[in-house]
Amino acid sequence: MLSFYEVVVLLSCSTCLVLFSYIACALLSVYRKLRARSLLYLSTSFLLLVLSQASSALSIVVESARLSLTLYTLTSSLAAASFLLIVVSVSEEERVITMVPIVVLTPDLLACALAATASVLCEGRQLRAYLAALSMIHLLRCFSALQLHSDMGALLLASAEVARVLATLLFAAFHVSRVVGRE
Amino acid sequence: MIMEVLEALDHHGELHATELSLIVKLSYDRLRNILEDLNKKGLTDVERLEDERRSLVIRLTSEGRRLLEELRRLRRILEDYGLA
Numbered sequence: 001m002l003s004f005y006e007v008v009v010l011l012s013c014s015t016c017l018v019l020f021s022y023i024a025c026a027l028l029s030v031y032r033k034l035r036a037r038s039l040l041y042l043s044t045s046f047l048l049l050v051l052s053q054a055s056s057a058l059s060i061v062v063e064s065a066r067l068s069l070t071l072y073t074l075t076s077s078l079a080a081a082s083f084l085l086i087v088v089s090v091s092e093e094e095r096v097i098t099m100v101p102i103v104v105l106t107p108d109l110l111a112c113a114l115a116a117t118a119s120v121l122c123e124g125r126q127l128r129a130y131l132a133a134l135s136m137i138h139l140l141r142c143f144s145a146l147q148l149h150s151d152m153g154a155l156l157l158a159s160a161e162v163a164r165v166l167a168t169l170l171f172a173a174f175h176v177s178r179v180v181g182r183e
Numbered sequence: 184m185i186m187e188v189l190e191a192l193d194h195h196g197e198l199h200a201t202e203l204s205l206i207v208k209l210s211y212d213r214l215r216n217i218l219e220d221l222n223k224k225g226l227t228d229v230e231r232l233e234d235e236r237r238s239l240v241i242r243l244t245s246e247g248r249r250l251l252e253e254l255r256r257l258r259r260i261l262e263d264y265g266l267a
Contacts, residue, residue, distance in 0.1 A: 026257055033224065033250045038266055090265050
């Protein structure tokens, strides 16, 4: 028996699947006549979103925990592949420029994921809080990297930097305090 | 750009290549490449007139008109992605 949460997610995924399929088919139909590469990329990106939604729906209904986890991971991998194709289709002539934010935000994304993982694995309550805060700050830096062309992006980056410096200072002071004065 | 070419041809019925290049604000060379491509795909029909200048007259085929209808349906989404 499915829970209310599962039913809501399943219904949303199924609806998205139908809607994305409709867009993918419409784009593919135009691509068949025009043979423009950017249209192929865009339609494929919507097809990947269809697969991502299917994978998300299946991850909820399958019995096996392993299979469910695999499908859950596949959901984001397919979505990431789709977004990459959107980047390629939109900016074939300006690929170098669009790659800049990706290059800039990749280390921050990795730092965010690793700090979040460390915060789950560590025991100390304060340490977990610092690591979780650092993780969020790196996520904020990712957003700012994507908005660098606007004032909002500069404001976000400045806020994230101030928060990161303060959090790192507290993080360092916390570690020192755990060592100094323990005699 | 392709959509603008198709729209111009649909709006005017038929156009000389030079008129079309003025309407869509494209150099003649670039327009010629697009037209060759559209012609190969059967979306436009190009006729060379037997006048002194042997100028080209371009029309949309029925297949081109059908494609334009589909493109119009997708126009907003294509604009959002910078493809129209």
